[in-house]
Amino acid sequence: MGKLVKTYTAGGAIAHRRIVKFGAADGAVLQATAATEGLIGVTDHPGGAASGERVDVVRSGFTEVEFGGTVTRGGYVTADVDGKAVAAAPAAGTNNGVVGRAEVSAVAGDIALVFILPAQVQG
Template sequence: MDRLLIKTATAGGSIAHRRFVKFSADGTIVQASAATDLIVGVSDCPNGAVTGERADYILLGIAEIDIGGTVARGAFVTSDANGKAVAAAPASGANAVTAGQMRVSAVGGDIAEIFVHTGMMQGA
């Protein structure tokens, strides 16, 4: 049996299925759009969600996510401009929010599994 921590919030904008999300207000989520966004999970809305609708998101556990670029198995990932997973690679001294770790290698356009757990990474 899968063990997931799933919550529901109100969509503060259009949210696609299998994308990183962040809070925009108490009880409201929007699709993430940058590596610096404080990502809280992965959307789990097979039909997507629009402003005012209820939207499920996975806070912790194994989730499928849309991939925005080449990522290696085990790599820490963050959001691109469309909420898709890309390798977290902050510049020297810069920070990136990490939202999970790849369970498999993947390329842009794939749907792949990640272990959702948030953190922070600083470039060396």
């Protein structure tokens, strides 16, 4: 199954296999830093990208993401402060941006497959 990949300009330093959000300018992305942000995809840029460099972002389909916490397969995935994947667990009445669903169970430090399908979930 293929991926939908779009190239953007890095609005700051972005690591490989990290969750991103739109930047301040059209065509720019930033590494995500919170579950409450509008998450759009995951970087596919070995070695990472410096500010101003072009960076590929997987917007839909299966891709590998670096995990920052425990997620159970099938669970919704959001971003931690470092743009790593963690379980989406919004408080009651709070929205979390999600980048997709984990294909396998994973823990902090794992690089695992996620189906990218950005959305929001409410607690």
